[in-house]
Amino acid sequence: MLETPIIDELGYNEKTQKEWKITASKAAKNCKNYIRDIVDNLNLEPNPEKKVIALSLGDPTVYGNLKPSQETLESILEVINECSSNGYAPCVGYESARLAVAEYLSHDGVEISPKDIILCSGCSSALDLCISVLADAGKNHNILMPRPGFPIYRTLAESNGVKVKTYNLLSEKNWQVDLYDLESQIDENTSAIVVNNPSNPCGSVFDEEHLAKILNIARKYQVPVIADEIYERLVFPEKKFVSMASLESGVPMLICGGLAKRFLIPGWRMGWIIIHDPVNALDEIKKGLLCLSQKTIGSNTIVQGALPKILKTPQNFHDDLINTLCENATLTFDQIKDIPGLIPYMPDGAMYMMVKICLEHFPQFQTGLQFVRRLMEEESVFCLPGDCFELPGFMRLVITLPSELMLEAGDRIKAFCNKYYT
């Protein structure tokens, strides 16, 4: 059959057309999920004989034992039935929703005004806006983040071409900030210090005195702070959460938070930024944040409409959650402290526990990664390697599972360690 080339009226010729070459942007290529990268590389295969217990996922909803409050669930149904929150909201959020957040966060000496609040799609998007508005790739800026720390700060910064430097948290001092290290990491291009309190992955909670010391350094070098307070008030009985906003520090801050953890609805994607500007230094930053918030045209309006009621969830809901987490933490800590070769660090809040793997006692394994992989292969227990938080030789356990599963996981970890400990 005779082949006739297709040439249309615009001169398109199928035969001479070159191959398409569509390349991804630098921003996309530089956007890495560090946890995924490490976990995928482990090629994990659980033991088919044993049911997997995932102590890895920082999502309190997976096992179904922790449910949102009745107020949270009802509020959404009401908002949907009222048909009152279906249109575009202002990019920073409905006035009523911001007022509700301001009231919710105004406690223990903190006074927050709705005009200083920007609602975002989860705390991650709040952090994204904060890093974007403060740090400039073209100016060779860097941000400082904790080590061990939540890798999303790095992901967000590097995707914007912003460098990341880390400052150490001290395992032997309840994971407080190594203040000397923090100070030594600051240079003329440092555009923000990220402070995460209470901490993921450590579960540590900073007291007022320690926060003041961190802020003194920030003030000395005039570096603004991005405070990730997503675990605010999620602290165990007798412990106290202190918001950075309650200190008279003279440091400009952007404080990020949201509903994900304390209200057990991470998938609903509601977060916020509080612009805390005690020395009137953030005028331009505030304008910048308003501009950036237009990129997403605001966060989900259904959840915004429900916010006033969600945030009025009674205290006993929060107390129950804290008691459950504290009981699990105690249970798992008591189990692991007696396992040879492991050192657990009792958390004071949040949803995690760090455990040190004393590799010198496990000659079978060169790295914590190998340890974690074999634990999965033999016992079907999966813990995130510390490498995901830039701290090799440790692993992070989530403490949100039903207690019988926490216990079962502890027993299996014990059997595993007894087998390989020398």
Ligand SMILES: *Cc1c(COP(=O)(O)O)cnc(C)c1O
């Ligand atoms: C879970 C978590 C977040 C993300 O919260 P989202 O509201 O789900 O985006 C931010 N920071 C830390 C430290 C977290 O653990």
